[in-house]
Amino acid sequence: MWQVIGQPRAVSLLQRSLEKGSLAHAYLFTGPPHVGKMTLAVNLAQAVNCQTDEPPCGECSSCQKIIRQKHADVQFTGLISAFEKTESRSKTEIGIEQIRQIQHSASLPPFEGRYRVFIIDDAEFLSIEAANCLLKTLEEPFERVMFVLLAKNARTIPDTVVSRCQKLEFIPLSAVEIEKELVGCWSVEAQKAKLLARLCQGCIGWAISAAGDEELIRRYREDRDIILDVMCRGYEERFAYAAQLATQFNKRREITLDILNLWIDLWRDLMLIKAGFAESIINIDIEERLGRIAEENDLYDIRYFIKNIQQAMQNLRRNANPRLVLEVLMMDIPARKREKAGSQP
Numbered sequence: 538m539w540q541v542i543g544q545p546r547a548v549s550l551l552q553r554s555l556e557k558g559s560l561a562h563a564y565l566f567t568g569p570p571h572v573g574k575m576t577l578a579v580n581l582a583q584a585v586n587c588q589t590d591e592p593p594c595g596e597c598s599s600c601q602k603i604i605r606q607k608h609a610d611v612q613f614t615g616l617i618s619a620f621e622k623t624e625s626r627s628k629t630e631i632g633i634e635q636i637r638q639i640q641h642s643a644s645l646p647p648f649e650g651r652y653r654v655f656i657i658d659d660a661e662f663l664s665i666e667a668a669n670c671l672l673k674t675l676e677e678p679f680e681r682v683m684f685v686l687l688a689k690n691a692r693t694i695p696d697t698v699v700s701r702c703q704k705l706e707f708i709p710l711s712a713v714e715i716e717k718e719l720v721g722c723w724s725v726e727a728q729k730a731k732l733l734a735r736l737c738q739g740c741i742g743w744a745i746s747a748a749g750d751e752e753l754i755r756r757y758r759e760d761r762d763i764i765l766d767v768m769c770r771g772y773e774e775r776f777a778y779a780a781q782l783a784t785q786f787n788k789r790r791e792i793t794l795d796i797l798n799l800w801i802d803l804w805r806d807l808m809l810i811k812a813g814f815a816e817s818i819i820n821i822d823i824e825e826r827l828g829r830i831a832e833e834n835d836l837y838d839i840r841y842f843i844k845n846i847q848q849a850m851q852n853l854r855r856n857a858n859p860r861l862v863l864e865v866l867m868m869d870i871p872a873r874k875r876e877k878a879g880s881q882p
């Protein structure tokens with residue numbers, strides 16, 4: 538049984554190809570984190586190696602080994618494994634060595650199953666050399682070898698690689714679907730399910746993890762509180778925050794980008810409240826607090842600042858000086874009405 542929640546198009550396409558024996562030798566799954574890409578990739582690896590008549594059964598020894606990442610023919614790689622192999626922990630790409638190692642394994646026949654499957658997570662972080670190396674393998678595919686690349690989007694992967702893969706796009710689920718799933722299948726308490734369904738923004742994997750992990754929610758709330766606090770502080774505190782984010786960006790850029798996404802979510806909520814659509818906000822547990830902040834800001838300023846955050850994220854991705862980008866962003870936080878009346882900020 539396919540374990541992924543939602544994504545009926547992707548599942549039925551794979552199911553049909555499996556039945557007809559017409560599976561591609563390379564797939565590219567795109568979509569936001571925690572939307573189900575890895576779950577479906579694991580299911581696909583199980584399906585081609587399953588020992589029963591109803592693949593993927595999830596029960597046979599092959600399916601079980603794959604889910605536990607203990608199957609000799611199913612290999613996982615991505616940024617995390619790049620981190621493990623580097624001492625500096627500043628690794629920001631999947632290097633050529635990782636792909637060479639995959640290439641070597643791909644040239645060998647399956648050891649215990651029918652297919653060798655290579656799941657490459659964070660494929661947008663393939664270095665140019667690694668992508669070129671992978672391209673060679675994709676151009677001259679080995680028999681009984683399958684590649685599954687996972688990425689947020691295909692834009693940052695070389696076209697030559699993308700064109701060699703069958704693309705499947707994963708669509709975020711609606712809050713209503715996720716809430717129903719959390720309550721019905723994961724026995725999450727109704728109020729908590731409602732909040733998590735909003736916070737995860739269509740990415741059910743995050744909601745399921747958060748439902749069973751208080752620490753994840755605690756960290757989320759802590760990051761959110763810091764943002765709400767910094768917004769009301771003077772330049773000194775804001776610049777200290779910018780410096781801290783910049784240092785973090787140099788070590789793990791995706792964490793900083795996640796925090797900036799949280800800034801966008803909060804300011805989007807303020808915009809929705811201001812525009813009279815409070816029922817659509819994400820952070821429903823702090824609606825009152827957001828309402829008070831929204832009262833203090835102009836709609837125009839809120840919209841303008843959201844654009845500034847997006848611009849800052851784009852500049853960071855283009856390798857602009859992180860400290861400068863973040864300091865400018867902190868200066869751009871709109872002055873509240875009572876500050877405008879007095880001195881700034």
Ligand SMILES: [Zn+2]
Nearest residue numbers: 587594597600
């Ligand atoms: Zn099975």
